Amino acid sequence: MPAASCYHCGLPLPVVSFPVDVAGVEHPTCCRGCQAVALTIVGHGLEAYYRHRTEPSSSPAPAAVLQELGIYDLPEVQRAFVSSVDTGEEKEASLLLDGITCAACVWLIERRVLQVDGVRSVSINYATRRARVRWRDGATKLSAILGAVSEIGYAAQPYDAARSDAVLARERRSLMWRLFVAGFGMMQVMMYALPAYIDDGTMTADIEQLMRLASLVLTVPVALWSAMPFYAGAWREIKSRRLGMDVPVALGIIGAFLASVYATVRASGDVYFDSVSMFVFLLLGARYLELGARAKAAQAQERLVRETPAVAERFDRYPAPTCSERIAAAALVPGDHVLVRPGAAFPADGRVVDGEGAADESLLTGEARPVVKQAGDRVAGGAINLHGPLTVRVEQVGEDTVLAAIVRLMDRAQAEKPPIARAADRVAQYFVAALLVVTAAATAAWLAIDPARAPWIAIAILVVTCPCALSLATPAALTAATGALYESGVLVTRGHALETLARATHFVFDKTGTLTLAQLRVTKTMPCGGRDAAECLTLAAALEARSEHAIARAFVSAAHAYPRPYVLADFRHTAGAGIEARLDGRVMRIGTPAYVASLHGQPVPGAAQTIGDDATLVALGDGNGWIAFFTLGDALRPDASSVIRALRAAGKTVCLLSGDRTARARQLAHELGIDEVRGDAAPHDKLAFVRALQESGAVVAMIGDGVNDAPVLAQAQVSVALADSTELAQVSADVVLMSERLEPLLAAVGTARRLSRVIRQNLAWAVAYNALALPLAVAGHVTPLLAAAGMSLSSLTVVLNALRLLPTKRDRIRVQALVNGPVGRDGSDRVALAPSRPSADAGVTA
């Protein structure tokens, strides 16, 4: 309904709208936040933003109070992320930006920040959502800049760029530069090498030597600079006394290069410069693509730092009459008393000593329902206080908090993870060792037979068996598969993930947030008075319209299709109970049955008492009696059942692992046809469950979303997180589904199976080629030209075979249709089934 949506953020409009005048036309907005932001944008002459944006803006975060941002001006807080430049007159900080939805946002933020007096420059990276801002010290403050960003509806947070970002950027630049040198060198050297290949005897020795020299000049940077990572890798392998792929790769490059240099110096013989540069380019290309995927994962990790706030409000002499001061959260010690305002996150673990509120602990437990907090209750750092200011006595800080413990648990499980890649390395190790022994033996033999030919034979063996095809077999296929999956909305963050996914026997799903949407939805409306269901729902939504509670959001989204004729006044909110307001002077209440019953004293009717224990019962009433009852529950993801059906059809075992009550987990498992269920599982129970499966020989793929799933995601051989899951889960996952749908998982499994087939073919080809070429080379029958041609041909075959994994044009169209297609509740089953078919096919033919 475009007519009734907010001009700024595109959300449905509530009863009252907040008008804003943009370029002479009045537009409605949905809340004071959007109105203020829109007015600020217009007030600064930046309304062009509204013409250029391609996506509605994100709804503004509660505008940060300038005073609150003041903490970032303190030198001790700034030390971590502000650097002085230009002899201390200017300062520079890196900011993480939240709320950027399209390129127009970047423009808007840049303009607005530049309008702040004293700001020298600002540059925003649209791809990474980060900004670098530089200002004249003394002319303005960091807090003013952050305030300006917050005014126009975005959240900016300084972060320590030196730690992760700079390192990654440096690595990326140097790898890209190496790749370019190798690629460009390869093309040019190929040009100089071609005449030698097609020579029909008319080329003079002079020209030949000229070509050799030109090739040499271009191959020197490739062999000495671009190939450096392989030498470094080989050196590490030698130092740690294990043979990996890098050793023969380095030997092959050095051997072929030195032999070619020798031939060039003698001005006779054949050169391998083209092979050297092509080899280096192809291997570097694979590395570069892998780095890109890892960088995305690292970015998510950076955001994790923000789970606990940077600033805390501490009472100086609690419980004596006291005033609060703002300090850096890192400076808190156990025993401190802090004030946590509604909407803020708890800075550390502790116990409530005063006040009443509710916490959103979904970050830690995956449970979407708010937990009521009263004096004496424990609260966990990182959870969010939903309403009511709370005074909390700090009990654990830093490394001792629940959040830190979860991160540690994850680290450990990650370290214990059986590195599948190492298994492939072991095989390669024997191959490489055998190869080196054969080369040495052959050289020794030829030294005895014909010493003049011995070095050439040794080089020929190294070149012809140069494990080009072997070392490309896996990365080329992996790169192609990763690229293909990226297009269908699956991000693979670790190299081994797909190999393992293809072998997975058990798929373990988390419940809340993975199979379900982790959002409360109104599942049933039971009117009791004269009003019909739509009217009751509308009334409920009007009562809840001002609340940020998950239940309130459920009502507002359920009722947004209906008109809103109700105008209410005198809102009063009682934590843990409900909301009261006046409609035409009559008091109405929505909330727990007990809370509503205290208005009129009538008993709860029987029909409302028989709802299942998985649902939340919400009552609506006035002084005359009940008006309606609503049940709220967690809705299933639309494609959950079809995905599980497809997995079962492919012969996989599907398990459900939930922190929720066992009865509820069982019921859901029954609905979806899941074989194994485990309810009431705390994070360590989940770990134990997966470990037990693994001990019985299962290859476990874990699909989860919450922070509480992070350890078990790391424990499983391969793990999958969803796009809307917490950053921590995404960081620990090997695969991230980039949409809010489950079915890309099927595409991932299908591609993984095709991938393992292609890898097997590639390895078979590489081994066959070596088995044929090695004896010939040892016997001295391989001319240098033949060796180079054979090497190139085998690599090319492997790469072309890998390219079969890339999506065809038809696949792309299908994916596109799928992404844009309806996700409606009714049509969803049909939509969800269509894409599962190709992967099911792949399963059969695999």
Next chain:
Amino acid sequence: MDILYLLIPLSLVLVFLIGAVFWWAVHSGQFEDLEGPAHQILMDDDEAPVRRSARR
């Protein structure tokens, strides 16, 4: 074929020139954000902030 004695060294010089340009591009951050600039060109900075019929 004598021209080759000129052309091949010339091609080498060109390669190194192009290499130098690319080196500058990589190290001055031209490849850091491949999406943003494409959009930015559409944002007209010198457009008058007060323009009436904003929405066509």
